[in-house]
Amino acid sequence: MHSDDEPDFQRAATTLLQRAVHAGDALIQHWAHLHDRALITSGHAQEYGTQFLLRANGIELCPLRAPESLDERRASVGLPPIAVALNTVRRRYTSMPRAESTLADAFPEAA
Template sequence: MKTHEPQLPDLARELIARAAEAAAHRARRARGQLDGIHLGQGRHTDHANSRVLRRILAEHDWPGHRLVGPDAARAAWSIALHSDDDPPFQRAATTLLGRAVQIGDAPIQHWAHLHDRALITNGRDQEYGTQLLLHADGIDLCPLRAPDTVDTRRATVSLPPIAAALTAVQRRYRTDRFAQDAPTVVLAEVA
């Protein structure tokens, strides 16, 4: 994928700002630093971001590297990834992101993460082992289809073996970093 100047720089800035605000909120939530009011505000932010991304998808298809640049394309992916309260939208975004991957306008790893997240939010087992649950007692991988062949599937989407990815996640989310009153479960991603 070549880096291009975004065709729509204003849209790129909006996506980046929205995703950054949501990511900061999720980091505070994972560390148990939010009260009930702030948790609700975070859900409102995710809903608003989903609505904005829905409008963008309707007007422009997937906002890939050519349209908004790599940073904003990553922001759009993050917004879609965290649209857990709207499973049909998440599935539709997965389809559009898949098309962008096919024409070289988005990374296949983003598609694999979103595909897994859409499966999990629809009550199904994930394919690539990219989704996990963070809780005060540790980290658990979300249910996985055919765990014995996950590394083969991960290789097809340029992801490292699951053991290496989980080791990296465990370093990033050490349980000693979680507050004792942290949320019971937070859905997160494995690299």
């Protein structure tokens, strides 16, 4: 998840984790997080809305593909609606220092 400086490794790990999900050895939610992270790291829009940025003025989603169908994609991998996820993240991070970083760096399982 945190090997942003090694995108090839991150993509390979995503493929391996997807195989583990299909074999019943890993959770699809973990794959969705890693898949989104690999997409963002390689300059593409994320699919499942798991990657956020902590900004001075609050939390914002990293670029997102087809936002109008986001909740459907999230449901397909067992993630809650984005409004629920954003509320949870905002409650957890309102007291954090305002330094800009990715949310996954600070608290990977919340994204």
